[in-house]
Amino acid sequence: MRKFPVFNDKFQNLTEKNMSFEDVFQHIIRFMQSDPTGNYRLMFGTDSQVHKDDTRFITGIVIQRERKGVWACIRKVIVPRKMTNLHERISFETTLTEEVVSLFTEEKKNRLIDIILPNIYRGASLIIEGHIDIGAGRKNKTRKFVKEMVSRMESIGVEPKIKPESFVASCYANRYTK
Structure with a gap:
């Protein structure tokens, strides 16, 4: 039996498996480039579920163009034990969200901002939420x-959302923890 969490650096959604972070980032770039005047929300969240022999953590990444669609994916991490301590589990969920947010370096965030920047005065926007x-x-x-x-x-520069507004964690990621 493994003693350490099974960290997965691959992302997936309903149409693609085994995406690298760079693949995910390129999907987000293309999604935003398709309408550079849009109002975007880049959202991250993690949920977990304790199972018989392990605890499964799902982190979701969602880019939403308000009232005009979304693109989303998940990453799964399995801890090979039951994590029954609520604080430990919530803290680890937050750590996994922080880890994925950290993949969006300043350079990557600036590339996203550069897409909408010429259209700020026409209402374009980008908000990043945890x-x-x-x-x-x-x-x-x-x-x-x-x-x-x-x-x-x-502290990592994202706008925090808790229930009932934290739907990436409580709804989207939750769906895949079962």
Whole structure:
């Protein structure tokens, strides 16, 4: 049995498997170039599910052109043990999101900005968000981690979103953790 997480550097979606990060980045570039006047949201989020012998983590990357479509993919990481400690699991989800966000270096972010920059005065925009699968509701078990995880997203320069606005983690990634 493996003692360490099975890190996967490949991404996939419904139409493509085994994409490198560079493949993912090129998809995002082409998606944005198809309408450089669009309002874009580049969103990242991770969800997890404890299974019989392991814990599965799915990180989603979603580029959305508001009211005009999306392109998305996921990356899977498997930890070969049951991670039952909620703080450990939420923290690891946030770490995996941070890891994928870090692949978007300043150079790569500038390439995305350069696509929309000539159209800023025509309404073009790009927002980068980190979706965290936690909520601040009184009955939510994860509410005590909100400040910590939100601070982590802010520290890497992404706009944090928690439930109910964190749909990349709580809906898109969640779908693939089962």
